Amino acid sequence: xxxxxxxxxxxxxxxxxxxxxxxxxxxxxxxxxxxxxxxxxxxxxxxxxxxxxxxxxxxxxxxxxxxxxxxxxxxxxxxxxxxxxxxxxxxxxxxxxxxxxxxxxxxxxxxxxxxxxxxxxxxxxxxxxxxxxxxxxxxxxxxxxxxxxxxxxxxxxxxxxxxxxxxxxxxxxxxxxxxxxxxxxxxxxxxxxxxxxxxxxxxxxx
Amino acid sequence: xxxxxxxxxxxxxxxxxxxxxxxxxxxxxxxxxxxxxxxxxxxxxxxxxxxxxxxxxxxxxxxxxxxxxxxxxxxxxxxxxxxxxxxxxxxxxxxxxxxxxxxxxxxxxxxxxxxxxxxxxxxxxxxxxxxxxxxxxxxxxxxxxxxxxxxxxxxxxxxxxxxxxxxxxxxxxxxxxxxxxxxxxxxxxxxxxxxxxxxxxxxxxxxxxxxxxxxxxxxxxxxxxxxxxxxxxxxxxxxxxxxxxxxxxxxxxxxxxxxxxxxxxxxxxxxxxxxxxxxxxxxxxxxxxxxxxxxxxxxxxxxxxxxxxxxxxxxxxxxxxxxxxxxxxxxxxxxxxxxxxxxxxxxxxxxxxxxxxxxxxxxxxxxxxxxxxxxxxxxxxxxxxxxxxxxxxxxxxxxxxxxxxxxxxxxxxxxxxxxxxxxxxxxxxxxxxxxxxxxxxxxxxxxxxxxxxxxxxxxxxxxxxxxxxxxxxxxxxxxxxxxxxxxxxxxxxxxxxxxxxxxxxxxxxxxxxxxxxxxxxxxxxxxxxxxxxxxxxxxxxxxxxxxxxxxxxxxxxxxxxxxxxxxxxxxxxxxxxxxxxxxxxxxxxxxxxxxxxxxxxxxxxxxxxxxxxxxxxxxxxxxxxxxxxxxxxxxxxxxxxxxxxxxxxxxxxxxx
Numbered sequence: 001x002x003x004x005x006x007x008x009x010x011x012x013x014x015x016x017x018x019x020x021x022x023x024x025x026x027x028x029x030x031x032x033x034x035x036x037x038x039x040x041x042x043x044x045x046x047x048x049x050x051x052x053x054x055x056x057x058x059x060x061x062x063x064x065x066x067x068x069x070x071x072x073x074x075x076x077x078x079x080x081x082x083x084x085x086x087x088x089x090x091x092x093x094x095x096x097x098x099x100x101x102x103x104x105x106x107x108x109x110x111x112x113x114x115x116x117x118x119x120x121x122x123x124x125x126x127x128x129x130x131x132x133x134x135x136x137x138x139x140x141x142x143x144x145x146x147x148x149x150x151x152x153x154x155x156x157x158x159x160x161x162x163x164x165x166x167x168x169x170x171x172x173x174x175x176x177x178x179x180x181x182x183x184x185x186x187x188x189x190x191x192x193x194x195x196x197x198x199x200x201x202x203x204x205x206x
Numbered sequence: 207x208x209x210x211x212x213x214x215x216x217x218x219x220x221x222x223x224x225x226x227x228x229x230x231x232x233x234x235x236x237x238x239x240x241x242x243x244x245x246x247x248x249x250x251x252x253x254x255x256x257x258x259x260x261x262x263x264x265x266x267x268x269x270x271x272x273x274x275x276x277x278x279x280x281x282x283x284x285x286x287x288x289x290x291x292x293x294x295x296x297x298x299x300x301x302x303x304x305x306x307x308x309x310x311x312x313x314x315x316x317x318x319x320x321x322x323x324x325x326x327x328x329x330x331x332x333x334x335x336x337x338x339x340x341x342x343x344x345x346x347x348x349x350x351x352x353x354x355x356x357x358x359x360x361x362x363x364x365x366x367x368x369x370x371x372x373x374x375x376x377x378x379x380x381x382x383x384x385x386x387x388x389x390x391x392x393x394x395x396x397x398x399x400x401x402x403x404x405x406x407x408x409x410x411x412x413x414x415x416x417x418x419x420x421x422x423x424x425x426x427x428x429x430x431x432x433x434x435x436x437x438x439x440x441x442x443x444x445x446x447x448x449x450x451x452x453x454x455x456x457x458x459x460x461x462x463x464x465x466x467x468x469x470x471x472x473x474x475x476x477x478x479x480x481x482x483x484x485x486x487x488x489x490x491x492x493x494x495x496x497x498x499x500x501x502x503x504x505x506x507x508x509x510x511x512x513x514x515x516x517x518x519x520x521x522x523x524x525x526x527x528x529x530x531x532x533x534x535x536x537x538x539x540x541x542x543x544x545x546x547x548x549x550x551x552x553x554x555x556x557x558x559x560x561x562x563x564x565x566x567x568x569x570x571x572x573x574x575x576x577x578x579x580x581x582x583x584x585x586x587x588x589x590x591x592x593x594x595x596x597x598x599x600x601x602x603x604x605x606x607x608x609x610x611x612x613x614x615x616x617x618x619x620x621x622x623x624x625x626x627x628x629x630x631x632x633x634x635x636x637x638x639x640x641x642x643x644x645x646x647x648x649x650x651x652x653x654x655x656x657x658x659x660x661x662x663x664x665x666x667x668x669x670x671x672x673x674x675x676x677x678x679x680x681x682x683x684x685x686x687x688x689x690x691x692x693x694x695x696x697x698x699x700x701x702x703x704x705x706x707x708x709x710x711x712x713x714x715x716x717x718x719x720x721x722x723x724x725x726x727x728x729x730x731x732x733x734x735x736x737x738x739x740x741x742x743x744x745x746x747x748x749x750x751x752x753x754x755x756x757x758x759x760x761x762x763x764x765x766x767x768x769x770x771x772x773x774x775x776x777x778x779x780x781x782x783x784x785x786x787x788x789x790x791x792x793x794x795x796x797x798x799x800x801x802x803x804x805x806x807x808x809x810x811x812x813x814x815x816x817x818x819x820x821x822x823x824x825x826x827x828x829x830x831x832x833x834x835x836x837x838x839x840x841x842x843x844x845x846x847x848x849x850x851x852x853x854x855x856x857x858x859x860x861x862x
Contacts, residue, residue, distance in 0.1 A: 021420050026343045029420060033412040033446060040450035048458065048469065048480060055475025057468075132467060136475030139467035143458070157830075161837055174840065 024177035031181045035188050038151075042192055045144040046199060053204075055136040060129050062141055063204040067124070071201050074117045075193065078152075081110035082190040089183050097170050100179070101163050107186065108159045111152055118149050141200065148196060151189055158182060220370055223304065225287075230367055259796040261345035262755055266352045267330030268649055271642065273356055274324040277315050278716070280363070284312035286713055289673075293706040295694045305690035306373035307392070311366070313376025318400055319359040321496040321630070324638045326355070326410055328499060329438050331649055332641075333414060335746035335753060336432045338423025338762040343416035345794040346842070347409050353804035354406030361811050362399025365392055369815065372396035375688070377485050378459065380470035380478040385463045391815050397460045398811035402804075404452055411445030414438055423745070426764025429523070432744040433509075433516060433767075436523050437502025440530040441495050447534065448491040455484040464817065479544070486537035494533040497629070498526060500637025501568055504590045507644055508572045509768070510742050511587035512579025518571040519767060525564035532561050542613045551610040558608035562601060569594060584740070585659040589640035592667050596632030600625060603678065618688075621681030624674045631670060639719075647735030651752040655733065658722035666715030673708025676701035737859075743768035750858035756791045756846055759855050788852065790845040797842070803832035 053062065088103035122142070125131075132142050162178055169175055220226050244250055257265060287308050291300045300308060334342055342348050365371045372392035374382040383393045418439045422431065431439075459481065461467040468476040509516040516522065538546055538554040546554075572594065581587065603625040607616050616622055647653045680701040685692065692698055726733060738747040745762055746753075748770045766772045773783075810825025812818075 026416055026420055030344060030412055030416045033415055037408055037412070037446055037450045040447055041454055044451050044454040044484060048454075048484075051480055052469065052475065052477060055468075055477065057473070057475040059474075132465060134474070136468040136471075136477065139461065139469060143461060143467070143469075158837075161834055165838065169840070178837075 024173055024180075027177050028180060028184075031184060035184065038188065042144075042147070042195070045140075045147055046195065049140040049144045049200065052136040052140040056138075057135040059134045059138065062130065062137060062200075065125055065128050065130055066201055066205050067121070068201070068205060070117060070121050071197065074114055074121075075197055077110050077114045077117070078190055078193050081107045081114065082187055084110065085183050085186045089179060092171055092176060092179055095171060097166060100171070101166055104159055104163050104166075104179075108156055108163075111156050111159075111186075115149060115153055115156070118145070122146075145196060145200065148189065148192055151192075155182065155185055155189065158185075218368060220367055225304075226367060233367065255796065258801050259349075259798045261341075261349045261794045261796055261800075263330045263334050263342050263345065263348060264649065264753055264755075266348055267327045267332075269352060270323045270327030270330060270355070271649075273359065274320050274322075274327060277319040277323070277359065281312050281315040281320055282713060282716060284308045284315070286709055288312065289706040289709040291690060292692075292702050294703065295692055295696070295699050297691060300690065302690045303373060306688070307371035309688060310372050310375055310378075310396075311362075314362065314372075314396065314400070315359075316630075317376065317492065317496070318403065319355075319362065321634050321638070322403075322407060323355055323359075324642075325441075325496055325499050326351070326407070328434075328503070328638065328641050328645070329410070329414055332645055332746060333417065333435055333438050334421070335648070335749070335757060336435050336744050337418065337421060337426060338745050338758060338764050339417065339421040340757050340791065341794065342413050343421060344413050346797055346800065346836070347413055349797065350800035350803065351406035351410040351413065353800045354409075354807060355403040357804045357808040358399045358401070358403030358406065358811070361402065361808055361815070362395055364812075365395035365399075369395065377489060379485075380459065380462070380476075380481050381472050383459060384471055386472065393463065394460070394815040394817075397456045397463075398814055401453065401456050401460075402807050402811050404449055404456070407445060408449040408453070411442040411449065415442045415446065418442070423762050423764035426769075429520065430764055430767055430769075433505035433519070433522060434499070434502035434744075436526055437498045437500075437505070440526040441498045444491045444495050444498075444530045444533055448488045448495065451484060452488040452492075455481060455488065458484075460814070464814065482541060482544070483537070486540045487534070490537045490540065491530075491533040493630075494529055497633045497637070498529065500593075500634050500641070501526065503637050503641035503644065504572060504593060505568075506744065507586045507590045507640055508575045510644075510740050511582045511584060511590075512576045513582075513741070514575055514579040515768060516571065517574035517577075518567070521567055522571055525567045528564045529561060532557055532564075536561065539608055539610075539613070542610045543617045548610075555608050555610040559605055562605055565597075565601060569598065584643075585654075585656055585663060586640045586644035586740075588660070588663050589636045589643065592663070593632055593636040593640070596628060596636065596670070600628030600632050604629065616681065618686050619681035620677045620685045620687060623687050624677035624681060627674050627677075631674075644740070645746075647739045647751050648746055649752060650730070651735055651750075652726060652730040652733040653735045653739055654722055654726040655729075658718050658725060662715045662718035662722060664715075665711050665718060669708045669711025669713075669715055671708065672711060673705050676705045676708075680705070738770075743771040745770055748773065750855075754854050754858060756793060756851065759788060759791075759851050760786045788848045790847055791851060792843060792845055794843050795841070797836075799832050799836050803829055806832060 056062075084103050085107045088100050088107060091099035091103055130138050130141075132139055159182060162175070162182060165178070166175055244253060257269065260266065287300060288305065291297050291305060330342070330348070334340070369391040372378065372383075372388070372395060374388055374393060374396075378393060378396055381387050383396075418431070418435060458467070458469040462469050462471055462476070468474040470476050470478045470481040472478070505516055505522060535557040536554060538550060539558045542551050542554075572590075603621070607613055607622060607625055643654065643659065680698050683696075683698060683701075685696070685698050685702075692702075735751045737750050739751070740747070745764065748762060749758060763769070776782075806825045806828030808825070810822050810829065813821030813823070813825055
């Protein structure tokens with residue numbers, strides 16, 4: 001991804017950036033560093049969850065409440081949305097604005113579907129007596145999964161903003177850089193979810 | 207109605223302490239004065255255009271340093287109040303609760319709101335100049351980082367007069383910092399002040415990593431980079447890996463306090479030890495974050511004032527990178543006594559001792575650089591020389607503390623206090639002072655007169671030893687930290703009294719520095735600095751003082767570590783670089799968004815502090831709107847035309 005983005009930066013290098021470096025290339029590198037910091041952020045939340053997950057203080061145990069069908073559906077939806085965001089970048093590289101916007105729209109709809117399922121899951125858990133303040137374990141669970149959900153939700157708002165900009169300005173060096181960055185972000189959220197699926201859900205029910 | 211208002215005000219404002227009433231009056235008078243002066247001289251527009259909305263890295267750097275010096279004053283006054291309370295047994299100057307607040311804010315302010323911004327100030331002013339760049343990679347983000355730091359620091363300081371200060375120590379260990387033990391808003395001020403400025407610090411780390419990786423002058427390979435830039439690079443790596451840990455840790459603590467979670471509480475499965483592990487996973491690397499740039503400063507100064515190439519350049523670079531790696535494997539030495547077990551303690555004892563090796567390598571490199579050098583004793587060099595013995599003693603007591611069994615004796619005693627003040631003042635503060643004196647002419651275009659600077663140097667240094675050497679002794683005699691009073695029977699009072707005298711001497715040193723700067727500002731016209739007042743070696747000395755907003759009219763080359771020195775030698779031999787035509791320069795436009803967005807962060811933070819959700823949501827919505835506004839703005843840069851560059855260069859140099 002980054003290589004493709006960097007290559008593009010070279011091909012469309014600005015005609016007059018005297019001594020200045022391609023700003024889009026800088027942004028993509030900066031975004032990679034941001035993602036590293038986000039990896040650390042999630043690592044700390046994972047570590048906290050692993051340390052605290054058995055500290056249920058006599059309250060409900062997460063592994064007994066997990067409903068795998070819902071989780072698997074969430075997984076498929078998010079993986080598909082990562083794929084469609086890839087298709088969006090492909091369309092962008094072919095210069096097809098309309099196709100690009102529609103793939104982004106599909107991605108956003110899938111993302112919204114994921115959030116809807118997650119919220120439903122949360123509400124069910126709370127009904128079962130496993131709420132945020134029940135125990136250290138429940139708080140750690142909601143914080144970890146919720147932080148991922150918050151990331152996805154912010155990504156959705158961001159994506160809508162970018163679709164509006166694409167409508168107005170089409171594919172330019174600047175919008176191309178922005179789409180490359182959000183696509184990186186979206187794939188990253190997908191990777192984080194795989195870890196959530198394995199550590200929180202699969203290791204919980206197995 | 208009036209009764210309720212009165213009740214609210216008595217909870218909202220801190221009351222009942224004459225010291226705080228005094229501070230209220232002082233703050234009020236200062237604010238009125240600032241507003242009056244700005245209005246009288248019609249400077250509001252100037253302030254807005256030149257400072258509040260600037261994206262120029264040099265101006266941002268200067269603002270960081272000014273803010274940091276103000277915080278040094280506040281943290282210093284905290285320190286003097288503590289020393290006054292401890293000067294004699296059974297003193298009744300500060301009550302225990304007030305004393306707790308004072309040592310908490312002293313530690314927090316000195317590390318996070320004094321050392322960090324001072325460091326970022328030096329980063330900002332110098333790094334782009336040293337690597338031959340026009341700006342940092344993300345100028346807008348850079349301005350945002352500054353304003354986040356500044357408003358975070360202001361939010362923290364507000365606790366002094368509104369709501370009450372935090373009092374659970376500079377790292378806010380639970381359960382002391384939990385709602386059960388600290389029901390007031392002080393801890394919330396702590397969390398949000400640090401959280402907001404911490405986001406800025408992380409962004410600065412990323413910004414400078416990209417700047418150093420991508421924006422070096424042509425020819426400047428990795429092993430040609432000036433040593434200060436190397437120190438910034440290794441520091442930014444630590445920031446990138448350490449600061450997200452702090453962000454999460456404080457967020458979790460806040461969720462405990464605000465949303466009723468149980469991460470670190472004593473009940474319902476919470477684990478306070480988890481917090482202590484996490485906070486030190488950030489906190490120990492943080493120590494190296496603030497000290498590595500000081501090492502970079504010393505390297506530049508030793509080389510310049512010895513008129514010699516830095517000895518062992520490569521070993522310096524590797525030492526720095528090894529320190530930044532090892533810094534992540536030492537955190538548990540902060541709680542050897544908390545029952546981690548012998549294996550864990552042994553591991554962390556060894557990694558802690560290992561750090562002494564690269565540090566020792568650096569000390570020897572500085573000594574060998576001075577060996578047979580033609581040394582000049584200007585103030586930057588004096589601070590550097592003072593640092594070396596100070597850091598050796600501080601380092602050796604550090605190794606003493608790192609011996610886990612021995613630490614059971616020293617733990618949380620004044621021996622520890624003396625150790626970390628010796629490395630943090632001797633390393634960090636001396637280093638940044640040296641850097642400030644060294645780069646002062648480059649920042650402001652005039653030189654400071656040395657006389658008052660030397661007075662400051664000697665009072666600071668003598669004061670330092672008088673203050674902290676007795677603390678080692680009193681620590682071994684059993685005096686523990688965070689103690690607000692003690693009795694005559696302890697036998698500690700003589701040493702404490704001497705220590706207090708030393709602290710006040712350092713305060714006098716600070717006053718000398720203020721006088722030196724004030725004197726310099728008064729006479730700045732007669733003290734005008736040349737482009738290269740110290741006969742420097744790196745690229746920042748090749749351009750006028752102060753640097754023009756575009757830094758380099760023509761992109762320089764960086765083929766050698768001491769590129770400017772080599773260039774001067776070549777010129778002395780009559781070899782001049784080929785004439786290059788000037789071209790229009792691409793620059794970022796000023797923006798009000800960083801300032802406005804940080805104000806919204808402040809509003810959100812204030813809302814969270816008092817649990818006023820409406821205000822927090824309002825603030826966060828403002829932040830979101832600012833982000834969207836930035837994303838939708840495309841008109842963010844401009845070109846400086848050739849004519850204007852010619853005019854600027856001519857007025858600065860006399861010719862192009």
